Amino acid sequence: MGSWWSSTSSSSSSSSSPSSSYHEQSWEEAHDSKPVPQRRRPGEVRVGVVGDPGAGKSTFINSVRGLRPRDPGAARVGLTHTTAEPTEYPHPDRPDDLVLIDFPGVLLRRHAGRFGDFNIGQYLLEFGSYMQSCDVFLVFCRGRIQHNPVSIALAAHRMGKRVLFVRSQFDKDVADKENDDPEYFDDKCSVHLMEELRQDYIRVLRDVGWPRDVSDDEVFIISGRLEYVTQDMWDALELKNAIFGQRR
Ligand SMILES: Nc1nc2c(ncn2[C@@H]2O[C@H](COP(=O)(O)OP(=O)(O)O)[C@@H](O)[C@H]2O)c(=O)[nH]1
C-alpha cells in the first residue's frame, strides 16, 4: 500500500521544475539554496523550528528566551507577519552551543508563472541547506497535524534528522472544547484533553504512513505564550527539557 505522501507526490510528478515535488528534487540537488546558515561552532546543537505560518513558532522561541513579542531582540510575531528567512536565536541557558532557528512557514507563492500552493521541492530549494545544518526539528502545527508540516517533517526525517512534533495553541483547544462540549470538564481537566489529542496526533501520523512509530514523548502539546511556557503548563517543561537535552 502506498503511503499518503507517495501517492500525493506521484500525482504531482508531471509538474516541471521548479515546482517539482520533493521526490524529483532532492535536497542535495537543491543545496546551493539561499540563504546559507551561519558557520557552525564546535559542539553546537541546532534546533530547527518549522511548520505552518501562524502555528506559533516565533512566539514559542520568544517565550523560551523569556521575551514577549514586542521586547527588543524578540522574533516578530503576529496574525499577518511571516518569517521570510531562517533566523537564528541563541538559547538563553546555553548561548554558546544551542541555537533555535525560526524557519519560514510553508510557502504559498506564485512560481513558474502559475499560482503555486505549498511545494516541498520549492521549500527545499530555498531552505534545504539551512535544514541540513540542523540536528533536530520541532514541527509546529496549530490544531490537527496537516499535510504541509508532515511534508517538511518527512524531508527532515529523510535527511537523517530527529523530528519532534509540537501541537501549539493548546489554550485555544481548551477554550474550543469548553464551547463545544462544556460537560466534558465536569469530570475531566485539560490534561485529559491533552492526552486525547496526543493519541489522536499519533494515530493520524500512523494512518498517513509516517515511517516509524511515534511515541508519546515525541509529541508535545503546549501553548507557546510566555505565561504558559514560564509556568511549565502542559508539555512546556518536557519540551524545554527535550530542547535543552539535545546532543549532536
Ligand atoms: N492563544 C495563543 N495564541 C498564540 C499561541 N502561539 C501563537 N499565538 C498567536 O498566533 C499568532 C501567530 O503566532 P506566530 O508566533 O507569529 O506564528 P508563526 O508564524 O508560526 O511564527 C500570533 O498572533 C500569536 O500571538 C498560543 O500558544 N496560544
Ligand SMILES: [Mg+2]
Ligand atoms: Mg514566525
